[in-house]
Amino acid sequence: GQNIDQPTEMTATEGAIVQINCTYQTSGFNGLFWYQQHAGEAPTFLSYNVLDGLEEKGRFSSFLSRSKGYSYLLLKELQMKDSASYLCAVTQGDYKLSFGAGTTVTVRA
Amino acid sequence: TAGITQAPTSQILAAGRSMTLRCTQDMRHNAMYWYRQDLGLGLRLIHYSNTAGTTGKGEVPDGYSVSRANTDDFPLTLASAVPSQTSVYFCASSLSSYNEQFFGPGTRLTVL
Numbered sequence: 001g002q003n004i005d006q007p008t009e010m011t012a013t014e015g016a017i018v019q020i021n022c023t024y025q026t027s028g029f030n031g032l033f034w035y036q037q038h039a040g041e042a043p044t045f046l047s048y049n050v051l052d053g054l055e056e057k058g059r060f061s062s063f064l065s066r067s068k069g070y071s072y073l074l075l076k077e078l079q080m081k082d083s084a085s086y087l088c089a090v091t092q093g094d095y096k097l098s099f100g101a102g103t104t105v106t107v108r109a
Numbered sequence: 110t111a112g113i114t115q116a117p118t119s120q121i122l123a124a125g126r127s128m129t130l131r132c133t134q135d136m137r138h139n140a141m142y143w144y145r146q147d148l149g150l151g152l153r154l155i156h157y158s159n160t161a162g163t164t165g166k167g168e169v170p171d172g173y174s175v176s177r178a179n180t181d182d183f184p185l186t187l188a189s190a191v192p193s194q195t196s197v198y199f200c201a202s203s204l205s206s207y208n209e210q211f212f213g214p215g216t217r218l219t220v221l
Contacts, residue, residue: 033209042199043152045209087151096167097142097210101151 004100006088011106012078020073020103022088033097034062034073035087043087046073075105083107111135115200115213122190122220130185130216132200140203141183142167142210143175145196152199158183190220 003025012018024032031050035043047055049064049071061074075082085102092098113134122128134141143155144167154167158177172194174186183202187194197217201210 031207042212042214044212048209050207089152091207096154096157098154098168099144099152101149 004088004090004098006086006100006103008101009104009106011108014078014080014107014109016078018075018078018105020075020086020088020105022071022073022100024069024071024088024090024100026069026090026092026098028092029066029069030091032062032064032071033089033091034060034071035089035099037085037087037102039084046086078107080107080109113200113202113211113213115198115216117216118214119217120219122187122218124191124220125189128187128190128218130187130198130200130218132183132185132213133181134183134202134211134213135181136202136204136211137180138202138204138211139180140205141177142201142203143173143183143185144199144201145169145194146199146215147196155185155198190218192220194218195220 006022034046037043047062054063059076064071085104087102088100089097116131139160142157144152146152153169155173156175158164161180164175197215199215200213203210
């Protein structure tokens, strides 16, 4: 089974940086996804990490340490539209993805 | 292209009644999934299908059944609904387990 932990809520100011941590305990780890979900909408894909290190995509970056069972999502130059839930999800192969409960980020002006 | 669609958007259902939630994708993805999302619990996998003709159980399969007669469609059936099945249901698809999943808009189901 999976044990995926991420903070419930975070608040930050427009233009700032926020780091959302995710820790996991799993067997047969294949990779880690981050999804964004605005209230009342479907999740949308942000990033996928398989190997250790940092993946950068514009204002969003994701980091993975397989040995530590740890990932973070870094949101830079925060905008009001970044207010959403951010879901950490781990895949152990065979088409099964396990999600954390999500971190709700509120961006204040 | 439509991507992945779900129907209905929302539904109120009496306990004990049956219901089928529909999901269709036009991306020719091999894998499809059904999740339910409940406050504080995140997305939980109900059933999945690696390819047409095969299905598998996820984390919370009890009370639900699925079929995958072709690549595009993956309906989810509740044979006899109970109030604990009140939730938002998301269908998703992906090319493989190493690719991102694309989610449908969701179905909000209330069982009274």
